[in-house]
Amino acid sequence: MISSAQYLAQDSEPWINTDTFINLFWANTIGGLEYGSIYALVALGYTLVYGVLKLLNFAHSEVFIYGAYATWFTFFLLGFRPGPTPELPVGELIAYLVLAVIVAMLVSGTTALVLERVAYRPLRNRGAPRLAFLITAIGASLILQQILFLWRGSNPEQAIRLLRPETLFNVGSASVQNLTVIIVVASVLMWIVADTFVNRTRFGRGIRAVAQDPDTAMLMGVNKERIIMLTFVVGGLLAGAAAVFYMMKIPQGAQYNGGFLLGLKAFAAAVLGGIGNLRGALLGGLLLGIIENHGQALFGGEWRDVVAFVVLVLVLMFRPTGILGESLGKARV
């Protein structure tokens, strides 16, 4: 029988765990960048669509999770099964991963395109109010989830791993693994391609023109409907790529509602950086990933998501338009 003093003492872990924070500082920062770059890619989809339509596309989280299923099925159809990680020659491994990225991008891009056609375009043609779009977005999100649920059930697909973890180098006290480098480098490259597309190409200028002033864009000869379609597709493609990186990090991540929380965080990342702003999506994503990792170290795992959203609220109190401010067009200022 333990005394009440002893009983209470068992629960006397400090509320703020600064030791863990300091010991795991580098590990958590690097891990945060890894998650953060996935958030950033998904956040780009929210930001692009918001910029052009002023629409919070809640169903973007499902566009993402369809990419996760596409990844799993690509691995599965290539002959890989849940269980131990196979030994693959590097060239073969790269080929499979690139294939998965292509398939996932196609699936997510198509999902986004169909979503736009079926759910949003009819509303635009009827001049529906903003609220109707928002409700439709939530409805579309649920429908896309339930399709997965009916098809694959509520359990996640069993993890299929292709990449054997390997430590490449150390930063401070933390080791950096091959997976981390792949995810962060590939995500940043993807972001650069997206940013260049939006800021340097003709279609990108069309996207920015519609975002800044749709009527005047039409006076310039911009086909607004085509630009909207393009914007959804670009967001979908990026979400598909993000889904592959996500499935490499969390191989059991393909679950019918698995996009929800990640989508919410990516949306928060977009708002944190400044929605409608491509640089904001990158910055917000990376920051959010790092912050929630450190928050977990300081306050415990159950506070991970809370910390992320508290930080979001705090930032918005002082900078209502996010860290870098709004507007797709002003992304380069």
Added chain:
Amino acid sequence: MTLLELDSVSVHYGRIRAVHNLSLTVEEGEVVALIGANGAGKTTTMRAISGIRPVSSGRILFDGQDITRMKGEKRVELGIAQSPEGRRIFPGMTVLENLDMGAYARKDKAGIAEDMERVFELFPRLAERKDQYGGTMSGGEQQMLAIGRALMARPKLLLLDEPSMGLAPQYIQQIFRIITEINQQGTTVLLVEQNAQQALARAHRAYVLETGSIVKSGTGKELLADPAVKEAYLGVG
């Protein structure tokens, strides 16, 4: 040859009728002015010609083709460009990018470069400010940019909606001089103006619009001398 013809065009905003049975023509090579008070329907007419505002009845013909139901972006390809009321510069784009937007519907790179040079000749100020963001420019500079941007489409018909609104007097003179110059280089111009004095002095012909209908038309000179026009729009009488 008639370039633009509006045949009994009516435009509604909900149940409110902004333009009623309006008919007008613009001949190739002309400068035609549309004058009238605030809310007479001048801007609505321009928006209908460009396809931003749907027409509820009547027909719009351009270059002999019925464009009444044609999408706005297609009309740009046919040769209708507009510098809209309030200039509507893309604030987050540089001067150069704004001008590139004007040529969005075109594919002929050499021609675009040529027109860019021409715009910089007409508006040397824009050449000096190529990399400045549109949103940070003065009203006069924005107006030059809006006109330059419309010229980048190499239009057959240039629609100018209130090009002198809100500008300092030295800019107003300059803008009107440039409109005449653009016309002499071969572009047909339809001009909406509150500054009736300047507009009538520069226009070959003009229409007077009141509460959505044409009430008078004639050559610029005739209308300048018309007592009723003088009293209502020229601040004399």
